[in-house]
Amino acid sequence: MxxxxxxxxxxxxxxxxxxxxxxxxxxxxxxxxxxxxxxxxxxxxxxxxxxxxxxxxxxxxxxxxxxxxxxxxxxxxxxxxxxxxLQQNPKGTLRISAPVSFALKHMAKLITDFQLQYPLVNIELQLNDRKIDIVDEGFDIALRIGNLKDSSLIAKYIAPIRVILCASPEYLKKHGTPKQPEDLKNHRYLHYNYSEIDSKDNIYQWLNAKNIDTRGGFDSNNGDILVEAAIAGAGLALQPTFIASNAISSGQLTQVLADFELKPLGLYAVYAHRKLLPSKVRCFIDFIENYYGSPPTWDQSLLNQTARSY
Missing domain, CATH: 1.10.10.10 (Winged helix-like DNA-binding domain superfamily/Winged helix DNA-binding domain)
Structure with missing residues (x-):
């Protein structure tokens, strides 16, 4: 038998x-x-x-x-x-869900390069910051950022996502540059209220535990808006470097409390268990795995800037 x-x-x-x-x-x-x-x-x-x-x-x-x-x-x-x-070219439509800000800044070239290598694969990319149901909503792959919880889905780690506290030089000149977390009292905060950043590792949670008031700021579910507000001097923003790195490299923003930086989150490619994983899905996962480099491209300019400062 x-x-x-x-x-x-x-x-x-x-x-x-x-x-x-x-x-x-x-x-x-x-x-x-x-x-x-x-x-x-x-x-x-x-x-x-x-x-x-x-x-x-x-x-x-x-x-x-x-x-x-x-x-x-x-x-x-x-x-x-x-x-x-290995014996056939991947083809068909590949449906991908991805976070809005990350996709806008870092996925256009990825998709272009992938299709140059696999021209028979059509890409349908939908941008959404909510946690979609891959199976029920018919997606092949979802890119997710955070500390993923156990589930029946398969999660492939792609890159680290650094989250930093930053503000404009003008704001810091006016309100002072914090040297210790306790120095953050009475500062104005720009919160991303739709994120894994809102976790036990969040510096805002730490501040609240120390009875440091973080109210009276600006809440949004879009990180780009908060970074632009920080550039305009609205307050301190806790944001991933894939959004804030250009503003920091150009001097529009300054990292605050670098010695207290949070543990990095992760960028993951998530897909469902399947008896036969389509070659278009496997090829995309293999392609994106090392695409952004180590460290990822959005952090390289920050590391170069740090090296030049020494």
């Missing part, structure tokens, strides 16, 4: 809820699907399914076994898909 096909039959029965439905999905006879599962149980020496005339249900052993079987089959299918992808 083919152990892999028996595992596929078992997983199909669990997914479809019956032997007949599993047989239909696998294009096999119900008798053959039942035989596969029975032989699998014989080889393992344990019952995986409870059977009645109305339904089938997992035993305790079956509950454990199906999780491992799904992972094994996923690995086999992904390997086959990757090998098959």
């Amino acid at each position: 083919d152990r892999i096909e028996a595992m596929r039959a078992f997983v199909a029965v669990v997914a479809e809820g019956s032997f007949s439905n599993a047989a239909t999905s696998m294009q096999l006879s119900p008798q053959l699907v039942s035989k596969y599962v029975a032989k699998l149980e014989d080889q393992l020496g344990i019952r995986l399914l409870n059977r009645t005339t109305r339904k089938v249900s997992l035993t305790e052993a079956g509950t454990h076994y199906v999780q491992h079987a799904q992972q094994i089959l996923l690995s086999i299918d992904e390997m086959d898909s990757q090998l098959g992808g």
